[in-house]
Each structure stands twice: as structure tokens, then as C-alpha cells.
Amino acid sequence: MLYRFIDLFAGIGGIRLAFEPYGTCVFSCEWDVKAQETYMANFGEQPHGDIRSIDEKDIPPHDILLAGFPCQPFSIAGVSKKKSLGREHGFLDETQGTLFWDIARIIKEKQPQAFLLENVKNLRSHDKGKTYKVIKNVLEEELGYTVYDEVINAKGLVPQNRERIYIVGFKKPLKFEFPDIPKEGPPLRVILEEKVDEKYTLSDKLWSYLQAYKEKHAKKGNGFGYGLADLDSYSRTLSARYYKDGSEILIPQEGKNPRKLTPRECARLQGFPEDFKIVVSDTAAYKQFGNSVAVPVVWRIAERMIQAIERDELLNEKVEEEGLKYATK
Structure with missing residues (x-):
């Protein structure tokens, strides 16, 4: 089966590359003009601009939503910088901090089968964990998705110490496991x-x-x-x-x-x-x-997500009754 997917905060298309073997990208969005140039050169497609100006009803129907949403409001460096400037950060940031809500409104309107979100490792601990708690509550309680998350270091696949959090969600309560990434990789x-x-x-x-x-x-x-x-x-x-x-x-x-x-x-x-x-x-x-993702990590996550959708194996009733605790770690 081929899947339709959308590529939000697309950057230069690192996440898209991993999902192309499984279907077609039906919509992409990236505000940075130079990144749009690179994206166009490689995919023959000009991404739409600022996601905040796009009505969720105008986005094509899709099976999978992909979003490497902006890191700065949740990164350690970004937080320090904003504090020193006396500005708010995270969800209180008036510019970037609200971009997660653009993802949420699109998911609510389009109800994709699955999504993959990527962010900096510090997302989990930002504001003493409150930021990520809000994100998870929106995805699970408000939007009704079964959510899995894991911090993965890419250094077993590429020669770089790069830890990022990956958040996978399914509309159905599907069983899913993140891929095992080698501890040691190429020099x-x-x-x-x-x-x-x-x-x-x-x-x-x-x-x-x-x-x-x-x-x-x-x-x-x-x-x-x-x-x-x-x-x-x-x-x-x-x-x-x-x-x-x-x-x-x-x-x-x-x-x-x-x-x-x-x-x-x-x-x-x-x-x-x-x-x-x-x-x-x-x-x-x-x-x-x-600013990009480590593509081989996303390749392996994409493969596991497609396998989970096609296996269609649901979590057992006991786990559902316990509020999917183990699924979200």
C-alpha cells in the first residue's frame, strides 16, 4: 500500500527522504527561503511558506503527518538566550512557541492515521517537564492518539553525537517499538x-x-x-x-x-x-x-511505523485500561 504524507517544517526534506519509499508527499511547508531552494532542487517542489497563514482545511487529506517542528523555544541554548533578553520561551514565546499548535490543529482537522514529530532532546525536560506534558496531553487526551516517544542518539548510524526526541502517534491503539540503533557506528x-x-x-x-x-x-x-x-x-x-x-x-x-x-x-x-x-x-x-535530521535514524523509524500500520496489531485491553502507560514511557 502507498501512503500520502505531508512534510511540515520541512527544512531540506530529511524526514521526507525516509518516507518516500512508502508513498507520496502531497503537501510541504517551510518558511525559510534558502531551505526552499534546496528542497526545490531535490524534490522538484516549492514548499508553501508560513504554516500559520495556511488554513488547515486547505491541506490535502493524508495518512501520515511529518513535522520536525522548530527547536529553539525548547532548546537549552534557545532558553538561555531568551532568558538573557528578558523574553518568554517555550509555549509563552509569541513567535515560535505556538507552532506546535499549528501541528495540533492540522491533526484535529485531517485525522491522519499516524504522525512523526522530531525535536531536541531538551523538549522532555523544558520548564521542568511542563512543556512536554502539555504536548502529550494535547496529542493523547485532546486528539485521541496513542503516543510513543524516545530519545535516540544517531551516533550508531552516522559519526556524530546527535540526540533527538522522536514522537510517534497512531490514531488506532497500535503496538509499536522504536528501532534498535547500534551503540557504535562508523568513524x-x-x-x-x-x-x-x-x-x-x-x-x-x-x-x-x-x-x-x-x-x-x-x-x-x-x-x-x-x-x-x-x-x-x-x-x-x-x-x-x-x-x-x-x-x-x-x-x-x-x-x-x-x-x-x-x-x-x-x-x-x-x-x-x-x-x-x-x-x-x-x-x-x-x-x-x-538544522536537519540524521536521515538514517528516520529511515528506521519510518520502516517501523509502516510495519505497525500494516500489522494492525492493537494494544491489549489491560494496557488500554492503564492509560497506555507503558506506551509513552
Whole structure:
């Protein structure tokens, strides 16, 4: 059976890639213009813009809703920044904090068979757990879905320490298990390009600055500073700020300053296929891959979701009576 799915907060389509073998994307939405360019180049489709301006009744019927909804209101960095600016965060944030409600209104209107939501690990603990409690209550109590969630580290599939929360829901009380992800994965060196332009090597000025910055914080007992990668292990988490100086993942080079990853290496670090087109500037590409999902993780979740739908095996009555406690961990 082929499934219709929609791709909300689509970014550059990392989640979509994992679901394409199982059906057709009938609607996509992404507000960032540069991300739209990359999406268009790879999928031949121009995503709609701001989800807040789209009437849920105008969205096509679909079986599966996919959404990597914006991280910042729930991320540790985002919370710290907003607090320092004296602004609200999470659901109180007037701009991004309400975007979960756009997902909720679409689910309520369209009643898809299933959904997959992705966010930062910190979503669970944000505001002492209150934020995630609200999200779960909306999905389970108000919308009537059976919900499963798990924090998964991608480092068993790609050479990057990347923990994200994945939230899976079904309209029917279906049995579902997240995939087992290996604890150890490929080493960082397997994603490196053989020939790299000199422009990716850090200038003497930047390298000196990063070293001094790290030393200053080390004296204070802080762990802030650049990360020189171990090519036989995995890297730190790739973030959207990588375009600034690349300091979280620096590649050592013999006889010269370390270098940043290239955009293609960032694509590989996130598990994108080799034929994925990079059509934007390096700066935009770094932001896009830093904001993306680790595609191989979503591949495995997609496979398990489709299996659960097609098996159509329901949770037993006892579990239902207990309020699906074990299903939501």
C-alpha cells in the first residue's frame, strides 16, 4: 500500500527522504527561503511558506503527518538566550512557541492515521517537564492518539553525537517499538572528502582566537571552546551555528591549521545520500544541515511505523485500561 504524507517544517526534506519509499508527499511547508531552494532542487517542489497563514482545511487529506517542528523555544541554548533578553520561551514565546499548535490543529482537522514529530532532546525536560506534558496531553487526551516517544542518539548510524526526541502517534491503539540503533557506528574519517579547498582551513587569526578562547575558559573550569575531532570516533553535534567558525567540529590537518567540514561532509554527517544537491552558499548549507535530521535514524523509524500500520496489531485491553502507560514511557 502507498501512503500520502505531508512534510511540515520541512527544512531540506530529511524526514521526507525516509518516507518516500512508502508513498507520496502531497503537501510541504517551510518558511525559510534558502531551505526552499534546496528542497526545490531535490524534490522538484516549492514548499508553501508560513504554516500559520495556511488554513488547515486547505491541506490535502493524508495518512501520515511529518513535522520536525522548530527547536529553539525548547532548546537549552534557545532558553538561555531568551532568558538573557528578558523574553518568554517555550509555549509563552509569541513567535515560535505556538507552532506546535499549528501541528495540533492540522491533526484535529485531517485525522491522519499516524504522525512523526522530531525535536531536541531538551523538549522532555523544558520548564521542568511542563512543556512536554502539555504536548502529550494535547496529542493523547485532546486528539485521541496513542503516543510513543524516545530519545535516540544517531551516533550508531552516522559519526556524530546527535540526540533527538522522536514522537510517534497512531490514531488506532497500535503496538509499536522504536528501532534498535547500534551503540557504535562508523568513524568520522569515512565521511571526509579526499581533496578539500584551502578556504576551509582556518586562518591563523581565527585559529589563534579559538585557542585563546578555549584556554581562557579552561582556567575558569569551563569546557567551552573548539572541538578537534577524533577521526576514528564520532564528532560533536553539528548545529546551525557551524557557519560562524566551525569550532565545534574541526578536522586536524598535518602541518597546518585545522579545517572546517565542507558542506558535502556535513551532508554525509547527517546521512544524506551522495546525490543530494547542494545549491546554496556554504553559509546557508551549514545552517540547513545543522538544522536537519540524521536521515538514517528516520529511515528506521519510518520502516517501523509502516510495519505497525500494516500489522494492525492493537494494544491489549489491560494496557488500554492503564492509560497506555507503558506506551509513552
